[in-house]
Structures are given as C-alpha cells and as structure tokens.
Amino acid sequence: MSKRLAGRLVVLGITGSIAAYKSPEIVRALRAEGADVQALLTPAATRFVSPLTLRTLTGHAVDADLLDLLPDGRIGHIVAADAADAILIAPATAQWIGAMASGLAGDVVTAACLATTAPVIVAPAMDGEMWAHAATQTNATRLRDDFGYALVAPESGALASGATGVGRLAETAAIVDAVVAAIGAAPIREPNESRRPPAVPAGDLSGRRIVVTAGGTEEPIDAVRILANRSSGRQGIALAEAARDRGAEVIL
Structure with missing residues (x-):
C-alpha cells in the first residue's frame, strides 16, 4: 500500500490548547503516511504537551523559542519554513488565529507561517463560544480567503469547559486528509536532507x-x-x- 506523504516534510505547529494532547496521535498518523515531521510549539503549548514526547516521536529536536538556533547555527523556524511541504497548525487557538491574521510573529509557529510559501493547514480547537465569536470567525475567514490557508473546521462534541458545542479538534484522519489534499501532486520542496531540519543524533546509547x-x-x-x-x-x-x-x- 502506497503512503500518501512519502518523502514529504510536514511541519506541525502546536499552540496552547488542551487539544494539544492529541498532537502525538497526529504525529503518528502523519508518519504512518510516510511523512517526516518537525514540531514547532508556542510557549503555551509546552505546558500541554512535552517537547520530549514530540522529540522522541518525530526524531527531530522541538523548536519552541524564536531565539534558539540549530546546532549548525541556522535559524530553526526558517529552516522548517523553507523545507516544509506543508505546515499544519493543530490545534490552533483563537489567540493564534488572531495573531496570524494580523501577521504578528510572536512565536515560532506564526514566524514559520509568515516565512513559508508552502501550503498551510489550520485545525482550530477552542470553546464553542470562542469559535462562534465574530472576531474569531473574521480572523479565520481572513486566513482562508486572504491567505489561502486550508481550514479543517472544528467538530461538535464535549469540550474542555464541560460544555458541548462546536469547537472540538477535528478527527485525526480528517486532518491528515486535509494535509494530503493541500500538498496534492506538487514536487517535494526540499529533497536535500542537509537543508531540512536535522535529525536528533543517535548517540552512543542508541538502542539502550x-x-x-x-x-x-x-x-x-x-x-x-x-x-x-x-x-x-x-x-x-x-x-x-x-x-x-x-x-x-x-x-x-
């Protein structure tokens, strides 16, 4: 069975929503389709999901600080932006959607999206009233209509607040399908491994x-x-x- 994302680099941007606990599942699903995955986290996201978990699952160091450099001195979020076949934001909070709609590069996730020409897929997750608010809808519409981002609409279900409504992160399969559709038949943007985010070195305790x-x-x-x-x-x-x-x- 062919893997739909074989050879692709998908950059996964994770923002500070409780739904961030699903990000390891999204990583696994992307990798099952053959993708190489690099994780970028906002500062708030690091309080919901462990960078160590994502480092282990992706095989890449996690970028969560705009000022951090790669071991070779390159700027991590710029390397990700240049090499990505797609950038997936899942989950995307109301805060992040608003910042992105205004072009505010206050974290590595918004900065990477501003710096890339790759397709961007946004999967919102938040409380139902937050998603329904006119400000959030206006910002989300701008991402879709003005920036050309693909939106994976949130679903209806139980929310972290205890309420039930539309705001639940879309199912992983739907998110992966949206990434596949956004990339389409475009050629791999950066086939040169040396220009991609470096893999975590195995080290002398590898396999132990x-x-x-x-x-x-x-x-x-x-x-x-x-x-x-x-x-x-x-x-x-x-x-x-x-x-x-x-x-x-x-x-x-």
Whole structure:
C-alpha cells in the first residue's frame, strides 16, 4: 500500500490548547503516511504537551523559542519554513488565529507561517463560544480567503469547559486528509536532507533502554509515622536527560 506523504516534510505547529494532547496521535498518523515531521510549539503549548514526547516521536529536536538556533547555527523556524511541504497548525487557538491574521510573529509557529510559501493547514480547537465569536470567525475567514490557508473546521462534541458545542479538534484522519489534499501532486520542496531540519543524533546509547528513579521516598514505620527524605529529584532528571541526549530510550 502506497503512503500518501512519502518523502514529504510536514511541519506541525502546536499552540496552547488542551487539544494539544492529541498532537502525538497526529504525529503518528502523519508518519504512518510516510511523512517526516518537525514540531514547532508556542510557549503555551509546552505546558500541554512535552517537547520530549514530540522529540522522541518525530526524531527531530522541538523548536519552541524564536531565539534558539540549530546546532549548525541556522535559524530553526526558517529552516522548517523553507523545507516544509506543508505546515499544519493543530490545534490552533483563537489567540493564534488572531495573531496570524494580523501577521504578528510572536512565536515560532506564526514566524514559520509568515516565512513559508508552502501550503498551510489550520485545525482550530477552542470553546464553542470562542469559535462562534465574530472576531474569531473574521480572523479565520481572513486566513482562508486572504491567505489561502486550508481550514479543517472544528467538530461538535464535549469540550474542555464541560460544555458541548462546536469547537472540538477535528478527527485525526480528517486532518491528515486535509494535509494530503493541500500538498496534492506538487514536487517535494526540499529533497536535500542537509537543508531540512536535522535529525536528533543517535548517540552512543542508541538502542539502550534506561530506567531512572528520582524524587523523595517514604517508608512506613507504622500507621502514623514514616521515614522520608527531602530529595528534589533534580539529579535523577538530569541523568535521564543526559541519557536521552546520548540516544537512549529513557523511562523516568
């Protein structure tokens, strides 16, 4: 069975919505179609989904800071913008849609979209009243009609606020289909691997699985008293990060 995104680089922009927890699922679905995936996160998005998770799933370092450079000195979001066959924003918040509609490059996701000529696909996710607000609708319409972005409309269902309405992130299959449709039969924009976002180096611990335990412990003496320690867990976390950076699969 042929993979519809074989050889393609899809840049996944993730913004600060609770629906960001679905981004690993989107990464897996894109990779199942043969795509190489690079993740860009807004600062708020890092509070909803772990950059480590995305780094592990994509094989690329996660770009979340406009001022960060790649190890070779290149500007990460510019490399992504130049090499991407498509940029997918999923989930896209009302805040991000408004900023993008105004051309405000305050994060790596908006900056990459401003810097690219690749097709951009936007999958909004927010509370129903936020999505229905005239300001959000005006901004979304501008992205579609003035910028030519493809919109994957949110669906109706249970929302994080506890309400039910239109604002739920579209299903992963629909989002992937929209990416495939946006790219169409266009040639691969950057076939030269050296000009794409670099892969995370394997390191000398590649293929190893390491388990690290960290943090304070408690041992009961009786039903009331315990023996405990004041360990912060910081050393264990540092060891886990060092092992990860050397290529190991780490369970913390």
